[in-house]
């Protein structure tokens with residue numbers, strides 16, 4: 001216990017929240033980022049050591065990673081930040097973990113699998129809410145029904161919170177990559193309907209309308225379970241559902257950086273940000289279903305805290321602590337491949353129920 005790990009992007013909205021949670025749990029992470037003033041201020045507030053390194057300075061990154069055993073990379077959008085950090089981790093022989101949900105980034109990181117195995121380094125992206133709970137639920141459902149050929153996952157954030165600012169930015173950055181409509185059919189990633197496909201799901205408190213949404217599971221749960229047909233659904237507020245549909249329909253326009261910047265600046269109030277009090281009043285429900293070709297079906301649910309900050313922080317810290325202590329599998333991993341389907345239950349306040 002207490003082998004040092006590094007949080008990079010520690011002064012961001014989620015990075016700072018995770019740094020606070022870590023200290024509350026008795027951890028002493030080293031904080032890092034590119035902005036000396038902001039990182040130093042947070043480190044002083046929490047009484048922690050810090051290191052400053054820009055991602056475009058490999059020598060500075062090498063110095064930042066000296067004497068640590070794992071990095072929790074919290075600086076996104078990861079489309080622009082994963083490469084220098086994963087390459088620094090491979091040079092230093094340090095386990096790489098991040099909280100991305102970006103499928104193009106998962107795909108790119110998976111390309112480093114052989115190099116990571118050779119270096120004895122674990123690459124474990126997606127250790128936030130996206131995708132620890134859904135990935136572990138997928139693996140649990142596969143365990144319940146090994147013959148499953150269809151997997152559907154969904155979640156519902158029930159409370160007053162908005163998205164973390166980085167999540168909102170990242171979703172906008174992903175529009176031109178077509179992620180928001182992605183699903184997996186017969187083993188291949190393919191776009192779903194642009195107008196949004198809906199499905200009514202009972203998360204435990206009555207039916208809720210959800211919309212098809214390209215969540216990280218269409219990549220990660222496929223690696224974890226091998227189930228060839230995977231869809232994710234989200235219960236979205238009406239305003240957000242409308243914005244997602246418009247964004248999907250106007251996807252070519254969002255290839256222009258100016259269009260993405262405009263959308264970031266014009267997000268309606270309430271879409272972004274949350275206070276600690278709002279997070280405390282928010283619960284998240286995750287639902288998963290597997291079906292096989294004989295029509296057998298299993299459903300399970302997870303119930304847990306607010307997703308974007310609290311559940312993300314709990315899951316990320318649990319995975320990073322494991323990795324820092326040497327509980328790590330070299331190569332590209334998913335949370336359930338590294339730590340098993342029950343890893344979801346390692347997060348405080350998370351419960352699971354099995355239905356039919």
Ligand SMILES: NC(=O)c1ccc[n+]([C@@H]2O[C@H](COP(=O)([O-])OP(=O)(O)OC[C@H]3O[C@@H](n4cnc5c(N)ncnc54)[C@H](OP(=O)(O)O)[C@@H]3O)[C@@H](O)[C@H]2O)c1
Pocket residue numbers: 009010011012013014015033034035038054055074075076077078080081099100101126127128129130131164165166167168170307308309312
């Ligand atoms: N898996 C999940 O469920 C989950 C949950 C929440 C968030 N996330 C992801 O986590 C990321 C951070 O979210 P957030 O709300 O904390 O965002 P944020 O408040 O905007 O913070 C972003 C952080 O990344 C740093 N950063 C950005 N680009 C960088 C670059 N090129 N080089 C070095 N540092 C860079 C920023 O540094 P400066 O302050 O110096 O600009 C800042 O520290 C996002 O990608 C988001 O999608 C995932």
